[in-house]
Amino acid sequence: MTQKTSLKNRITKLFNIEYPIIQGGMVWCAGWELASAVSNAGGLGIIGSGSMYPNVLKDQIIKCQAATSRPFAVNVPLLYPSVEEHMQTIVDLGVPIVFTSAGSPKIWTSHLKAKGITVVHVVSSSKFAIKSEEAGVDAVVAEGFEAGGHNGREETTSMCLIPAVSSISSIPVIAAGGLHDGRSVLAAMILGADGVQMGSRFVACEESSAHIAFKEAVIGAGEGATSLTLKEITPVRMLHNPLYKKLAEAQQRGASIDELTEILGRGRAKRGMFEGDLIEGELEIGQIASLLEGIPSASEIIDEIVSEYRDLGAKKLGEKFNF
Amino acid sequence: MTQKTSLKNRITKLFNIEYPIIQGGMVWCAGWELASAVSNAGGLGIIGSGSMYPNVLKDQIIKCQAATSRPFAVNVPLLYPSVEEHMQTIVDLGVPIVFTSAGSPKIWTSHLKAKGITVVHVVSSSKFAIKSEEAGVDAVVAEGFEAGGHNGREETTSMCLIPAVSSISSIPVIAAGGLHDGRSVLAAMILGADGVQMGSRFVACEESSAHIAFKEAVIGAGEGATSLTLKEITPVRMLHNPLYKKLAEAQQRGASIDELTEILGRGRAKRGMFEGDLIEGELEIGQIASLLEGIPSASEIIDEIVSEYRDLGAKKLGEKFNF
DSSP states (O other): OOOOOTTHHHHHHHHHHHHSSEOOOOTOOOOOHHHHHHHHHBBBBEEEGGGOOOOHHHHHHHHHHHOOOOOOOEEEEOTTHHHHHHHHHHHHHTOOOOEEEOOTTTTHHHHHHHHHHHEEEEEEHHHHHHHHHHOOOOOEEEEOOTTSOOSSSSSOHHHHHHHHHHHHHSOOOOEEESSOSSSHHHHHHHTSSSSSEHHHHSSSSOOOOSSSHHHHHHHHHHHHHHHEEEEESOOOOEEEHHHHHHHHHHHHOOHHHHHHHHHOOSSSSIIIITOOOTSSSEEEEEEGGGGSSOOOHHHHHHHHHHHHHHHHHHGGGGGGGGG | OOOTTTOOOHHHHHHHHHHEEEOOOOTTTOOHHHHHHHHHHHBBBEEEGGOOOOOHHHHHHHHHHHOSSSEEEEEEETTTTTHHHHHHHHHHOOOOOEEEESOTTTTTTHHHHHOOOOEEESSSHHHHHHHHHTTTTTEEEETTTTTTTTOOOSOOOOOOOOHHHHHHOOOOOOEESSOOOOHHHHHHHHOOOOOEESHHHHHTTTTOSSHHHHHHHHHOOEEEOOOOOOOTTSSSEOOOHHHHHHHHHHHHHOOOOOHHHHHHOOHIIIIIIIIIOOTSSBBHHHHOGGGOOOOOOOHHHHHHHHHHHTTGGGGGGGGGGGO
């Protein structure tokens, strides 16, 4: 692919990609198969390192590099215990782009930038978007309340967050939360975003490493089937399954943080999303699950989004819309 | 104003108005001054009857009719004790359009329709949108989680709700929640809506009957300054003031519904929004408050929205966008 330098979209230029469509770095779902498939389809694929031991991440990056010649990124949750080893691996193997989340962008941004790496930080408020820009990141992801997985406490939705973050940022803004098709991509860009990130849509994708039972639960989810819960510990949006109900009941009767932590236990996300235990596992997914149909391939997803986006007449709206 | 019959927008046609921009029927804020000003500016003004005794509503409708020759509506919360008297007044005085909310659309729709009245019902889920269409309403308002005041328990945001309701409705859909400017109007319409309803934007409006102290609190509100609370009783989004904090603390320690109801007491909404008691009053407002600036007139609000909407190039996207 040759870069289309005539285009003015700041995200396609920043990452040297064809479409400003970025796949989320979801734990247990976003391995090299998914990341390389998204990048090969013209978007930006991301390896989600939050569920990987250092040697696993190394292996995943090497496999991804073998599977695509296009840019891809690694997502690193900054509170992850192996963050130093992960960052070393990323630098050593020449990964061009890092998405950081769940922590302060101050700690790692300048280090990564000094190595020539493009850095993007995920935020759920304007306040942290400002801090991220001050820390020197190249772009921010503004993630709304409707998104799956870990999320902010202020509960600001994409409809309110995208214009808020866009209006105070001079760097490009990537919208996330509630997006899944060409209409929502165009809506997010009209609200002020330069690009989009989708997690849930790529969970239920052929190349996602999520367990098939979880993928089927995602596309089978109805409206209102998720909640942002565990606000006492770390807010996370999950599907209403027996584990969720157990936690909700405990919260209802005023359980302590210790008790909630004990009910949650360890390894629940792997158990639910990777091993397919829909009863006892933690199933992280966004509200948009209710609108997802089928388990297409990454290239089918991207082609469908781009085709719908173009059919809406998006290109008529200006240079940044022209992809 | 002559109806522009060449236009294809289903909401402007349904209500015989110039722009598919509808003002919310907010309690204590939406009297005849606001409703007539919005209708005179080419939108649809609504009198919020939920805070009015029967004789007050009668007086408000008569004054609104004297102030505008254009269509306006009355919003009636169906759980309101004076609903029968309100409906009789509406029929007697020839109000052309009724927005119903907070209750089943089965009870009143056919009665109102038989009198030649256009009926719209407010919903927060696809399930109730289907029920509303089955009950015979002419349009639905799909109200997202970010909206102010009373709201649904499922917490579905506008970004997810608008496409969901639009895709299962054959009647026109009006988006509400998180909307305040030309960009958000266009985004909502791209997501599938035929028109928009804005509450918060018209609270902080010259002709709103909200107390000036409340209007100033609304435009001074920061991001994250509201929460959807009282889910145990009736979910309502309110500004974080001392009353909110008192309720939140009680919830935190597992207070019973009786205790919460007692803390809330009676007349709090009037006290906060109409009398300007920012400490002890209930201040209902949407997340979008953080993006509002100034207290313009209704016609300034509508002119600014339409102008921004047109500058974005909206008309290029198709017939329904052409206003």
